[in-house]
Amino acid sequence: MQAIDVSAPKSNVRKGGLKKAADLLEAVMRTLFTVCGFIAVGFVVIITVFLIISGVPAIGEIGIIDFLFGTRWASTAAEPSFGILPFILTSVYGTFGAILVGVPVGILCAVFAAKYANRKMASLTRGLVGLMSGIPSVVYGLIGMIIVVPAVREIFGLPDGANLFSAMIVLSIMILPSVISVSETALRAVPKEYEEASLALGATKTETVFKVTLPAAKSGILTAVVLGIGRAIGEAMAVMMVAGNVANMPGIFQSVRFLTTAVASEMSYSSGLQRQALFSIALVLFAFIMLINLTLNLVVKRSDKKK
Amino acid sequence: MISKNSTYSAKRKVKEKLLKALVFAAAGITGLLIIGVVIYIFFRGLPHVTLGLLASKPSLLNGTVGILPNILNTLYIIFITLLIVLPLGVGAAVYLNEYAKNKKAVRLIELAAETLAGIPSIIYGLVGMLIFVQFCSLETSVLAGSLTLVIMTLPTIIRTTQESLKTVPNGYREGALALGAGKWHMIRTTVLPSAVDGIVTGCILSVGRIVGESAALMFTAGMANEVLGFFEAFTPGNAGSTLAVSLYVYAKERGDFDTAFAIAAILLVLTLLINIGANFAAKKLGKGKDRK
Numbered sequence: 001m002q003a004i005d006v007s008a009p010k011s012n013v014r015k016g017g018l019k020k021a022a023d024l025l026e027a028v029m030r031t032l033f034t035v036c037g038f039i040a041v042g043f044v045v046i047i048t049v050f051l052i053i054s055g056v057p058a059i060g061e062i063g064i065i066d067f068l069f070g071t072r073w074a075s076t077a078a079e080p081s082f083g084i085l086p087f088i089l090t091s092v093y094g095t096f097g098a099i100l101v102g103v104p105v106g107i108l109c110a111v112f113a114a115k116y117a118n119r120k121m122a123s124l125t126r127g128l129v130g131l132m133s134g135i136p137s138v139v140y141g142l143i144g145m146i147i148v149v150p151a152v153r154e155i156f157g158l159p160d161g162a163n164l165f166s167a168m169i170v171l172s173i174m175i176l177p178s179v180i181s182v183s184e185t186a187l188r189a190v191p192k193e194y195e196e197a198s199l200a201l202g203a204t205k206t207e208t209v210f211k212v213t214l215p216a217a218k219s220g221i222l223t224a225v226v227l228g229i230g231r232a233i234g235e236a237m238a239v240m241m242v243a244g245n246v247a248n249m250p251g252i253f254q255s256v257r258f259l260t261t262a263v264a265s266e267m268s269y270s271s272g273l274q275r276q277a278l279f280s281i282a283l284v285l286f287a288f289i290m291l292i293n294l295t296l297n298l299v300v301k302r303s304d305k306k307k
Numbered sequence: 308m309i310s311k312n313s314t315y316s317a318k319r320k321v322k323e324k325l326l327k328a329l330v331f332a333a334a335g336i337t338g339l340l341i342i343g344v345v346i347y348i349f350f351r352g353l354p355h356v357t358l359g360l361l362a363s364k365p366s367l368l369n370g371t372v373g374i375l376p377n378i379l380n381t382l383y384i385i386f387i388t389l390l391i392v393l394p395l396g397v398g399a400a401v402y403l404n405e406y407a408k409n410k411k412a413v414r415l416i417e418l419a420a421e422t423l424a425g426i427p428s429i430i431y432g433l434v435g436m437l438i439f440v441q442f443c444s445l446e447t448s449v450l451a452g453s454l455t456l457v458i459m460t461l462p463t464i465i466r467t468t469q470e471s472l473k474t475v476p477n478g479y480r481e482g483a484l485a486l487g488a489g490k491w492h493m494i495r496t497t498v499l500p501s502a503v504d505g506i507v508t509g510c511i512l513s514v515g516r517i518v519g520e521s522a523a524l525m526f527t528a529g530m531a532n533e534v535l536g537f538f539e540a541f542t543p544g545n546a547g548s549t550l551a552v553s554l555y556v557y558a559k560e561r562g563d564f565d566t567a568f569a570i571a572a573i574l575l576v577l578t579l580l581i582n583i584g585a586n587f588a589a590k591k592l593g594k595g596k597d598r599k
Contacts, residue, residue, distance in 0.1 A: 022489055025489070025491060026489050026490055026491055029490075029491040029494075030406060030490075030491075032398065033398050033399075033401050033402040033405070033406050034402055034406065035398075036394070036395050036396075036397075036398025036399045036401075036402055037398070037399045037402030037403060037406070037407065037412075037416055038412075038416065039395055039399060039461070040399060040416055040419040040420045040423060040461060040462065040465065041415060041416055041419040043419070043423060043458050043461065044419045044422050044423060046434075046438065047426070047430070047434050047458075050434055050437045050438060050442075051430075051433075051434065054437055104333075105333045105336075105337060108329060108330050108332075108333030108334065109333050109334045109337050111330050112330050112331065112333065112334035113334070116327075116330060116331070116334075117334075124338075125334065125338070127582070127586075128337075128338055128341050128342070130582045130585075130586070131341065131345070131578065131579065131582055132341050134515055134519065134578040134581060134582050135344075135519070135574075135575065135578055136518070136519030136520070136521065136551050136554075136574055136578070137519070137521065137522075138519075138521045138551050138552075138554045138555045138558075138571075138574075139348065139519075139554070139571045139574055139575065141555070141558070141559075142554065142558050142564075142567055142568070142571055143344055143347070143348070145558060145559075146564065147347075173340070176337060180337075204319075204323050206323045206326050206327050206330075207319075207323065210326055230425055230427075233427075234426075234427025234428070234429065234430075235427070236427065236428065236429035236522040237521045237522050237555060240559070241555070241558065241559055260427065260429045260522075263429055263433060264429055264432075264522060264525070267433070267436075267526055268525075268526070279433070279437075282429075282430055282433050285427070285429075285430065286426075286430055289425060289426060289427060289430070290422075292425070293421065293422055293425045296425070297418070297421070
């Protein structure tokens with residue numbers, strides 16, 4: 001327990017200059033804390049401004065329609081072409097694939113941890129989920145390169161296993177921890193009375209969980225899904241290691257490039273319009289992320305209002 | 308009627324069993340998957356974690372690899388980042404919890420922090436490159452990388468500190484003020500010491516994020532493998548890759564999977580330690596709440 005500093009009263013005997021100095025200190029500290037407080041806002045503004053300033057010129061030069069809906073990306077060709085539709089679609093498909101597998105599995109895991117596991121199992125689950133979310137994305141990428149890619153190649157008899165499908169598998173594993181932990185919190189927050197009422201009406205435990213608890217936790221689970229989408233669409237390193245990294249239009253067994261990897265893979269050797277176009281890609285990605293954040297905020301706000 | 312009812316209940320039973328099996332299967336598979344991954348990485352990586360690897364730098368002449376520079380760079384970046392982000396983050400949390408009276412301002416700051424937390428690290432890498440490497444002309448350097456990570460870890464520090472400030476009983480504040488302490492004196496001597504658990508938790512979580520970060524550092528801190536002195540890390544122009552970045556380079560660009568797995572094993576051990584540390588700190592934080 002913290003003791004309250006008893007030396008405080010002494011400073012109470014302030015007279016003239018001493019009081020002025022103390023007031024000045026208070027004013028300085030107040031200003032400092034206020035500046036610190038608004039620094040996060042400043043960072044968001046700076047990031048947005050820098051991305052817009054460096055991303056917009058190339059879009060203007062290429063033309064927004066050609067840029068967003070062009071299907072051919074050949075940044076280093078003699079006659080360069082900067083269409084990023086392949087990257088946008090790949091990011092959307094890849095994220096969708098990850099959600100398709102990751103969300104149901106994640107929700108089932110959360111149901112297990114919140115409703116079926118005893119204390120020990122629940123804390124073990126929480127530990128494993130914590131470990132999973134702490135594992136760096138390059139490690140997931142390494143595992144993907146060594147295990148998933150060869151497995152996909154063997155199972156489907158492909159010349160190369162580094163494709164959209166492998167990326168979906170790795171992404172669906174990577175979004176699991178956020179889906180599990182957020183859904184679990186949502187499931188635990190459902191009032192016990194709901195479940196008790198359902199059980200008293202003769203429903204079994206499993207029926208109660210799936211027909212009462214899960215629907216009641218809907219908004220929390222929706223939050224989990226949106227978070228998962230954000231994580232999947234923003235992942236760069238792991239995807240770069242397993243998706244093959246060729247600017248094709250997406251197909252399930254095509255070697256593809258995501259929005260994130262398009263930026264990362266050419267940045268180190270790019271120049272001129274090519275470099276500017278990479279910033280434009282980042283701007284598009286940023287717009288996607290802001291859209292997801294906005295959705296998340298709306299979902300959370302709506303669920304807060306309900307309470 | 309009875310027979311109809313019994314078929315219905317048979318259907319019910321099957322459905323019930325099926326759903327239950329699904330739940331257990333999902334949990335079991337996920338659990339086995341993660342344990343399998345951990346064991347696999349240790350199995351492939353630990354045999355290659357040798358003293359020679361840990362204590363030397365890569366040498367083309369001898370044909371040896373070493374990750375000493377990467378270990379040092381990781382430590383430097385953790386140190387510099389925390390040095391800068393701690394005052395900023397704790398200050399922001401103190402402002403939000405102790406000073407701010409305008410609800411709209413609080414909401415705006417919290418919204419900004421949430422936005423920062425949601426931005427993917429590749430964007431941080433790019434913006435860090437634009438701001439610190441080019442605009443502030445720090446060049447590709449450990450310092451530029453650290454500054455980028457300051458922005459990235461800020462929301463974590465703000466959130467954990469704020470959570471723990473909220474658990475400091477108001478009586479402490481009133482007591483200090485009643486004894487005649489000024490507001491800053493009250494914060495320094497009473498509020499902050501009681502919130503130390505949250506600050507520590509924030510630090511641990513940030514270290515975890517820094518250790519695992521790669522996309523944000525590739526273009527800001529670079530991929531160099533030279534051993535840097537402590538003060539060199541603070542000067543612009545000295546590039547250096549962390550463990551996670553070097554893992555990527557070894558795996559993807561050089562195809563040296565033995566070294567990559569050795570680094571992965573080290574990263575995994577660090578992740579485990581950080582998780583245990585964070586849980587421990589969070590438990591202490593939880594106890595602080597009970598104390599009220």
